[in-house]
Amino acid sequence: MSKVLVIAEHLDGKLNAATAKAVSAALALKPDSIDITVLASEPAAVAAQAAQIAGVARVLTVSNAANAHAIGQVLAPQIAKLAAGYTHVFGPSTTFGKDLMPCVAALLGTAQVSDVMSVEGSHTFKRPIYAGNAIITVEAPADHVVVATIRSASWPEAAQGGSAAIEAVAVEATLPSHTRFVSLAAGKSDRPDLQSARxxxxxxxxxxxxxxxxxxxxxxxxxxxxxxxxxxxxxxxxxxxxxxxxxxxxxxxxxxxxxxxxxxxxxxxxxxxxxxxxxxxxxxxxxxxxxxxxxxxxxxxxxxxxxxxxxxx
Missing domain, CATH: 3.40.50.1220 (TPP-binding domain)
Incomplete structure (x- = not known):
């Protein structure tokens, strides 16, 4: 029995396409259920978008002012609490996921499987090594939660047309005081986003x-x-x-x-x-x-x- 929790990546109220690709990887497991969690200060708009992804059973929203900015050290303790009862926790292998998911894996006491490009079994995956010149098959321990980042370039976006239930959940987690948001320096462009452009x-x-x-x-x-x-x-x-x-x-x-x-x-x-x-x-x-x-x-x-x-x- 497998249950997958997918971590939603979003910015300015918009769900990143990498989230739907992580759902595709979750679907390849043929799990009993797939849930998406949205951590934000105001998660309603993003949750509504996540609920439309086909194959998703529930969208769990965690509303907290501390979640206004995606900081791995702040989000990870909350996700580790949410992970109870799940067999797999997936996040996109983007800058967001690479910052966040190792923290989640550490808190759950397991090793992360990085850049999953193929699902071979419930705990067996393929990922690239040596700058993509070789593909390795890795097997995660069956007695631990599988924490993995999904290589967005290897998966299509999951279809739309879903109607998942949206549930607000409260998470009691001690958030760090040594890490805080100071500012964001980002380039602005009217062109399509490089990561998701066709x-x-x-x-x-x-x-x-x-x-x-x-x-x-x-x-x-x-x-x-x-x-x-x-x-x-x-x-x-x-x-x-x-x-x-x-x-x-x-x-x-x-x-x-x-x-x-x-x-x-x-x-x-x-x-x-x-x-x-x-x-x-x-x-x-x-x-x-x-x-x-x-x-x-x-x-x-x-x-x-x-x-x-x-x-x-």
Missing amino acids: RVVSGGRGVGSEENFQVIYAFADKLGAAVGASRAAVDAGYCPNEMQVGQTGKIIAPELYVAIGISGAIQHLTGIKDAGTIVAINKDAEAPIFEIADIGLVGDLFKILPELQTELA
């Missing part, structure tokens, strides 16, 4: 400068796409680090990924392996990116992009 255009070192990176933004806007970057472009100061795609950045799986001026180092390829269609534009015909690209264009990006934009117009 189309992504990324630029690399080959773009040449921060000023030249404007051509990437312009092309992305033509496609209605999010904008990403290679680590080389971020390190060179062409764009902020929240745009970085790769092993030390964001792992994404858009339907369309356009890599412009990106050579294709393994660190970057790790972040895009699950993309649907990969288009590469690079003047170096021997660039590693062409080995995985579905469509490759060899040439000067500053000549190719204007021509593509003309065609799109």
Whole structure:
């Protein structure tokens, strides 16, 4: 008998798509029930969105002013209390989940299973290692709660159309005083969110400068796409680090990924392996990116992009 508790990720009253992907992983277990918990200062709006995910039995809301900001050390003690009676606790393998779930695992006295990309059994999972170059099968102890992060790029969003019951629950947990929210520094953009966008255009070192990176933004806007970057472009100061795609950045799986001026180092390829269609534009015909690209264009990006934009117009 398995019961799964999925931790909802949300921001500004909107449920992150990674939550529905974690539900997909939970469904693969064929559990007796799946519940989602929403921890927030005012969880009603997010809970209503979570209740529409198919396969979810209940949405448990924990209303607390301390939950206004997603701080792992604050949320974890509450989740550890909620976990009583559950066999599995799943969270997304996003920045939110990577911060939170290890704290939950520690409080529950178990080891975390990270980046689950496949469910082989109730306690057996597959996950990538060595920057995605190998896949390992791991087995969690059967006598402990399974705490896992779900690799969002490997799972589809669970369907909509659910009508889960929403229940407010009270959690008596001692919250830490040594960790508190001070401020949030975040980039603002009208473009789609990089983590969940269906189309992504990324630029690399080959773009040449921060000023030249404007051509990437312009092309992305033509496609209605999010904008990403290679680590080389971020390190060179062409764009902020929240745009970085790769092993030390964001792992994404858009339907369309356009890599412009990106050579294709393994660190970057790790972040895009699950993309649907990969288009590469690079003047170096021997660039590693062409080995995985579905469509490759060899040439000067500053000549190719204007021509593509003309065609799109």
